[in-house]
Amino acid sequence: MGRAPEQQKRPRSRLRSRMLAVSVGAVALALVAAACGGSSGSTTAAGGTKVAGGTASLALPPSTTPNYVFPFTSSAYISVTNSDYLAQLLYRPLYWFGTGSQPTVNTSISLANLPVFNGNKVTITLKPYKWSNGTPVTAQNVVFWLNMEQAVGATDYGAFTGFPNTVVSGIKAVSPTELTMTMTKAWSHNWFLYNELSQITPMPTAWDRTASGPSSCTTTVSDCAKVYAYLDAQSKALSSYVTSPLWSIVDGPWKLSAFNADGHITFVPNKSYSGPVKPSLAQFQEVPFTTDTAEYGVLQSPSASGKVNVGYIPTQDLPAKPANAVVGANPLASKGYDMHPLPVWGINYYVQNLQSTTANGPVIKQLYFRQAMAYLMNQEAVIKGPLKGYGSITVGPVASAPVTQFLSPTGKQGDPFPYNPTKAKSLLTSHGWNVVPQGQTTCTTPSLCGPGVKAGQALKFNFPYATGTAWIVSELSQLQSNAAALGIKLNLEPKPFNQVTALAAGNCIVAKIPCNWDMADWGGGWSFAPDYLPTGETLFKCGAIANSGGFCDKTNDGLIDNTLTSNASSAMYSWQDYLATKLPLSWQPNADYAVYEISSNLKGVWPLSPTLTFTPENWYFTK
Amino acid sequence: MAVFLIRRVLQALVVLLLVTVITFALLRMIPGNVAVAIMGPGVYRDPAAIKLFDTTYGFDKPWYTQYLIWLGHLVRGNLGYSWKLNQSVASLLGTRLPKTIALVGISTILALIVAVPIGVIQAVRRNKLLDHVFNGSSTLFYAMPSFLLGILLILVFAIKIPILPAEGPQGEGLGVIFTQFNALILPILSLALITIALFSRYMRSSVLDNITEDYVRTAKAKGASERRILIRHVLRNSLIPIATLLGLSLPGILSGALITEAVFNYPGMGLLFYQEAQSSDYPVLLGVTVVVAVATVVGSLLADVTYAVLDPRVRYVSQ
Numbered sequence: 054m055g056r057a058p059e060q061q062k063r064p065r066s067r068l069r070s071r072m073l074a075v076s077v078g079a080v081a082l083a084l085v086a087a088a089c090g091g092s093s094g095s096t097t098a099a100g101g102t103k104v105a106g107g108t109a110s111l112a113l114p115p116s117t118t119p120n121y122v123f124p125f126t127s128s129a130y131i132s133v134t135n136s137d138y139l140a141q142l143l144y145r146p147l148y149w150f151g152t153g154s155q156p157t158v159n160t161s162i163s164l165a166n167l168p169v170f171n172g173n174k175v176t177i178t179l180k181p182y183k184w185s186n187g188t189p190v191t192a193q194n195v196v197f198w199l200n201m202e203q204a205v206g207a208t209d210y211g212a213f214t215g216f217p218n219t220v221v222s223g224i225k226a227v228s229p230t231e232l233t234m235t236m237t238k239a240w241s242h243n244w245f246l247y248n249e250l251s252q253i254t255p256m257p258t259a260w261d262r263t264a265s266g267p268s269s270c271t272t273t274v275s276d277c278a279k280v281y282a283y284l285d286a287q288s289k290a291l292s293s294y295v296t297s298p299l300w301s302i303v304d305g306p307w308k309l310s311a312f313n314a315d316g317h318i319t320f321v322p323n324k325s326y327s328g329p330v331k332p333s334l335a336q337f338q339e340v341p342f343t344t345d346t347a348e349y350g351v352l353q354s355p356s357a358s359g360k361v362n363v364g365y366i367p368t369q370d371l372p373a374k375p376a377n378a379v380v381g382a383n384p385l386a387s388k389g390y391d392m393h394p395l396p397v398w399g400i401n402y403y404v405q406n407l408q409s410t411t412a413n414g415p416v417i418k419q420l421y422f423r424q425a426m427a428y429l430m431n432q433e434a435v436i437k438g439p440l441k442g443y444g445s446i447t448v449g450p451v452a453s454a455p456v457t458q459f460l461s462p463t464g465k466q467g468d469p470f471p472y473n474p475t476k477a478k479s480l481l482t483s484h485g486w487n488v489v490p491q492g493q494t495t496c497t498t499p500s501l502c503g504p505g506v507k508a509g510q511a512l513k514f515n516f517p518y519a520t521g522t523a524w525i526v527s528e529l530s531q532l533q534s535n536a537a538a539l540g541i542k543l544n545l546e547p548k549p550f551n552q553v554t555a556l557a558a559g560n561c562i563v564a565k566i567p568c569n570w571d572m573a574d575w576g577g578g579w580s581f582a583p584d585y586l587p588t589g590e591t592l593f594k595c596g597a598i599a600n601s602g603g604f605c606d607k608t609n610d611g612l613i614d615n616t617l618t619s620n621a622s623s624a625m626y627s628w629q630d631y632l633a634t635k636l637p638l639s640w641q642p643n644a645d646y647a648v649y650e651i652s653s654n655l656k657g658v659w660p661l662s663p664t665l666t667f668t669p670e671n672w673y674f675t676k
Numbered sequence: 677m678a679v680f681l682i683r684r685v686l687q688a689l690v691v692l693l694l695v696t697v698i699t700f701a702l703l704r705m706i707p708g709n710v711a712v713a714i715m716g717p718g719v720y721r722d723p724a725a726i727k728l729f730d731t732t733y734g735f736d737k738p739w740y741t742q743y744l745i746w747l748g749h750l751v752r753g754n755l756g757y758s759w760k761l762n763q764s765v766a767s768l769l770g771t772r773l774p775k776t777i778a779l780v781g782i783s784t785i786l787a788l789i790v791a792v793p794i795g796v797i798q799a800v801r802r803n804k805l806l807d808h809v810f811n812g813s814s815t816l817f818y819a820m821p822s823f824l825l826g827i828l829l830i831l832v833f834a835i836k837i838p839i840l841p842a843e844g845p846q847g848e849g850l851g852v853i854f855t856q857f858n859a860l861i862l863p864i865l866s867l868a869l870i871t872i873a874l875f876s877r878y879m880r881s882s883v884l885d886n887i888t889e890d891y892v893r894t895a896k897a898k899g900a901s902e903r904r905i906l907i908r909h910v911l912r913n914s915l916i917p918i919a920t921l922l923g924l925s926l927p928g929i930l931s932g933a934l935i936t937e938a939v940f941n942y943p944g945m946g947l948l949f950y951q952e953a954q955s956s957d958y959p960v961l962l963g964v965t966v967v968v969a970v971a972t973v974v975g976s977l978l979a980d981v982t983y984a985v986l987d988p989r990v991r992y993v994s995q
Contacts, residue, residue: 116951120762128715128725129759208728211715289762313848314763315771315943340846346827347941350842354834358856359843359941551956555708559720566709598720 101654101675108336109655109672112352112364113138114647115345118316122300123288124254125201125281130288131211137666138339140254142320143303145182145328147195147253148246150585151662154455156398157585158246162328162668164190164255164304168246173236175221175245181230183327184257185303192226194255197271199224201256204270204277209285212583214591216249241624244617247586257302260284306332306670316341320669333657333673352385352650362652366392368523371648374442380648381442390650391659396454397646398585398663400447401578402638403518403529404557408603410568413514415505417571421480422503423636427470428477429535430528432642438531439524440644447578447640449633451587451625454643455663459587461626469633470640478539486512494540512541517557518574519550524644525576543572550575560600573601578643582664588616589628593637604637684980688973695969696962700746703958704739711735713956714759733759746962755966756959760952765963768948773967774850776944780933783864784922787871792918794872795879796906802884810880814873826866826939833862844942863940867933871925878921882914889913916986923979926971 113119119139121130126140149159160167169176182190199217206213217224221234236245261270263283270277287299294300294312301308306328307320318339322332340359342348345367352364372381374394383392405417405426416422436444445454448464456465463469481488485501488494496502496510518529526547533543557573559566579599581587590613591597595605612628633640646665651658657671711729712719719725730736734745749756755765794814798807817825834842844863845856853860886892887910895905934946945964952960 118761128719129729130762131716208724211719211725213725291763314761314767315848317847341941341943343938343941343943343947347843347939350830350834351941354830354838354842356834356841356843356859358846358859359841549954551713551954552706552708554716555712558712564720564723598723 101656103333103656104674104676105333106335107674108338109334109362109652109669109674110338110340110360111138111667111669112348112361113316113339113341114365115342115348118314118341119318119339120291120314121288122294123284125198125209125256125284126211127209127285128211133665139318141305141666142307142337142669143300143305143309144254144256145305146251146583147177147255148250149666150247150251150583151664151666154660154663155457156455156581156662156664157457162330165195168242168250170242173239175234175236177232177234177250179230179232181327182304183325184259185301185308185323185325186257186259187325188258189229190255190257190304191229192232193229193271194257195232195253196224196226197256197258197261198253200270200272200274201277201281202252204274205281209281212252214249214252214584216252220245220249239618241588241616241618242620244586244588248584248588251583251585255304257304259302260299306330306668307337310336322670326670328670330668330670332670334669337669337672352390353388355388362655363658364390364650365647366650368441371441371443378442383650385650389653391653392648392650393659393661394443394645394648395661395665396445396452396663397580397643397665398452398455398582399578399580399643400450400452400587401576401641401643402447403572403574403641404601405572405636405639406557406561406568406570406602407605408560408562408568409571411571412507412510413571415503416510416512418505419484419503420635421484423639424470424634425477425480425539426536426541426639427636428473428480429539429541430470430532430639430641431472431535432468432640434472435524435528435531435642439527440642443645443648444524444642445645447643449629449640450589450593450637451629452581452643458622459625461629463626463630464633468640472535474535474538481512481539489540490538492540493542514541514543514571515546516543516572516574517546517548517553517570519553519576520547521550522576525574528641529574557601558599560596560598560603562603563596563598563600568603572639574641578641580665585664588625589613589632590617593632600637602638604635606635606637609635609637680984681981684977688977691973692966692969696747696750696966697743699962699965700743701739703961704742706956708956710956710958750966755963758952758957758960760955760957761960765959768960769945769963769967771848772943772945772948775853775942776933776937776946778850778853779844779860779863779867779936779942779944782860783867784871784925786864786868787875788918788922790868791872791875792879792911792915794876795881796883796911796914798876798880799883799887800906802880807880810876814876816873817869818873818877820870822866822870822935823939825869826862826936829862829866830939842940844937844940846941863936863942866936866940874925875918875921878917879914882917883910886910886913912986916983919982919986920979923975923977923982926975926978 114134117134119134121135122139122143124140124144126135145164147165148163150156152159164180164182166178166180179190179192184190202210202216203218219237220240221236223235225233227233258271261280262268263279268276268280270280287297291312291314295309303323306323306326308323309318310321311317311319316339320337340361345365348361348364349367349370351359351361355361370384372384374381380392380394383390405423407418408414409417432446436442436446446468447453448468451460451464453460453464478488481494484503485496485498486494487497494512496506496508499506499508518525529545533545536543553573553575556570558575561568579592584591591599593600593604594610594613609632612631615624616628649661654675655672656675657673661667711726715725715729734742746756755769757764758768761768794810798810801807830842833840840862841859843859845852845859891909892905895909933944934950937944937947945967948960949964
């Protein structure tokens with residue numbers, strides 16, 4: 054895998070997603086499977102004859118195990134593992150994101166039809182899904198979630214964004230299948246769907262209770278805090294997940310048949326699943342691993358007690374990818390695996406702190422300096438070198454891989470600051486710096502260096518970074534060397550991931566944490582989930598708490614506001630093209646989430662979605 | 677002997693208390709916000725969640741108050757709750773510790789069974805071919821990092837010659853160790869080979885020291901056979917440093933198994949500590965520290981007692 058998922062803990066805006074992707078091809082195949090649903094025997098499928106049944110096993114990311122089933126997940130437990138590897142297999146979100154290899158809404162497996170906008174009024178019509186206890190998935194089940202969000206979202210929901218309170222009013226279930234609400238202003242339809250409605254997971258009426266009996270959170274917001282406390286407590290009883298009368302009511306394609314807190318989990322098909330594609334496998338298993346090396350050992354040498362159908366290759370074992378190829382020579386081809394790299398829907402960067410209280414603060418505030426540093430970051434070389442070809446260039450605030458409708462034509466042209474030490478040097482010298490290659494560059498003309506920069510000030514920075522990701526170490530060593538060639542000294546300080554994020558992942562002034570740091574890199578950047586539309590209000594607006602570098606630009610704020618209210622792609626394009634060159638953060642390559650190894654006789658797995666979700670109901674074996 | 681034991685136990689309790697105070701204080705000195713470490717940097721957008729976390733888990737109180745609260749819980753048998761793993765620390769240890777004890781226990785017993793005779797043979801045949809062979813082997817294994825040995829064992833016995841699984845026994849409970857015992861062979865070998873190297877070198881040196889002692893000469897003069905001298909006299913005295921070493925190695929072996937656990941996908945206690953240290957999961961860190969501290973103290977105590985049993989002079993000096 055490009056990066057072990059555990060190692061690349063991203064400060065996901067609100068960690069993890071709802072949705073999964075099913076490619077058009079996979080959907081087509083799955084529809085064929087659905088047509089034959091329930092039948093035994095085999096049918097002909099691409100790449101062999103389809104065999105009904107069988108057990109497919111998926112390797113969990115290293116050192117991670119699902120441990121929280123309640124889909125209204127608190128900050129402490131919200132993660133890719135809990136969401137994508139557990140909750141979403143059981144409880145489907147209202148809207149599923151991930152269509153093939155695109156991070157877009159998947160209308161086929163969403164629980165509701167696309168919202169209809171009439172002015173500021175939004176109407177959501179639910180499809181005829183059923184819970185496993187036979188009751189229908191209703192608009193009231195959606196209101197149940199929305200009420201809980203209003204009651205406890207600010208403290209207990211890990212993806213809290215202010216929705217629905219600050220975004221809509223007049224939420225009403227007008228019928229069992231129809232829900233209406235009024236947007237507080239004319240929000241962009243895409244933004245409303247991708248970043249707000251994307252968070253909702255309908256909850257069954259049976260969950261509307263406390264220890265003392267049924268409650269009324271579905272109708273009364275003030276009742277929700279106690280219901281939340283009860284459900285949260287129930288979610289702490291891991292050993293009861295399989296037998297719990299609460300957690301066994303599902304509307305997803307799978308039910309739990311075994312749950313071991315060590316990460317060994319077995320799912321079986323939910324026979325009453327009412328979605329378009331019924332599971333073909335008899336069982337779907339998740340298998341935990343301590344390290345990616347241990348996982349790779351099992352891929353190389355499966356045994357009766359340990360076999361993996363969908364696993365990943367550790368970075369150090371990846372074959373280099375030749376130019377213009379999708380993958381390198383698969384080391385496990387002879388073992389019956391196909392190799393597939395999966396990009397993640399996100400961007401990557403290191404932070405330069407524009408609010409630094411050190412003497413370097415005034416230097417970092419200068420755009421020319423940040424641009425000089427950007428010219429010294431050789432993204433292409435990092436991808437070809439330590440990432441062995443499995444990564445993409447970060448071109449601005451919108452991800453460049455996969456290429457989407459959200460990326461501007463300018464963004465599609467590539468790195469706005471391709472490696473160019475000559476340009477970097479020129480930027481420094483033209484702004485009053487005496488560049489001393491391999492020495493110490495100093496400011497000689499303060500009036501040109503910028504406000505607050507003193508004569509004789511040296512370009513010398515402390516740079517803490519998170520240890521544990523080999524390619525980040527290589528990248529920063531390369532940057533250090535490139536910077537030294539222009540007399541810029543980067544004092545790299547390896548630190549644990551948590552210490553780097555605690556230092557640099559929040560806006561230091563807004564989060565009221567120390568601002569006495571200059572640069573930092575936790576290695577993971579930002580993933581867009583469950584706010585799938587990369588509009589930037591949480592990362593780049595003045596005063597946003599996740600705006601790590603403290604970048605503040607009124608023009609940028611205005612352009613972001615346009616993206617929140619305009620339905621035109623041009624609003625997204627204008628904003629990202631403007632911001633990409635302002636370097637609010639310093640772009641660095643985005644490593645692929647993983648390079649997967651998938652059993653050749655297990656079909657329907659690929660393509661996986663860059664939103665990192667899974668739909669094993671599409672998987673089937675062939676012979 | 678009773679006085680000796682009581683005094684040792686009281687000393688042990690004081691040591692344990694000090695260990696908890698120091699560990700607690702050190703953990704609180706780690707830079708960074710615990711709430712952010714646990715909930716991820718995304719929580720910065722949600723200050724209310726940080727405040728709630730701090731209030732719920734007492735981080736709004738001074739560290740010594742937090743310590744007293746934790747100690748109060750500990751005395752009542754409550755080791756705390758893992759914020760990250762959504763399980764009680766007691767339940768985590770209950771699952772992980774037996775696995776580690778089984779792995780470490782079997783490999784240590786195996787190491788003793790093999791290392792003691794090897795050490796004796798080396799001493800008896802010192803500077804002969806067999807001694808050189810064992811010396812070379814033990815140096816090789818002792819110098820080899822455990823992760824490298826583990827990976828080499830997997831490479832040879834699971835991948836190149838696939839006769840054993842690449843991972844340890846998988847599944848809940850200790851039962852899997854018996855149902856998948858072949859999966860435990862490589863992890864045991866990985867730990868045992870290094871321990872054998874260590875113990876056999878100590879044993880060799882100890883036997884060499886003893887066979888030049890006066891009591892050996894006396895026994896020879898009395899006409900005792902070499903075999904009888906070796907087994908009845910030299911072996912018992914030579915085991916004293918091994919007993920000490922074994923007692924002192926106990927905590928090291930318990931926590932040190934983490935590399936083997938990681939390489940062989942065998943989630944034990946050492947690995948649990950390492951993983952939770954990375955996410956500032958303090959209750960787990962404190963819980964494991966208490967267990968390892970108890971193991972250290974008990975190990976020392978056992979070593980002292982064994983020493984006293986093997987060499988009565990120790991008891992008399994203590995009294």
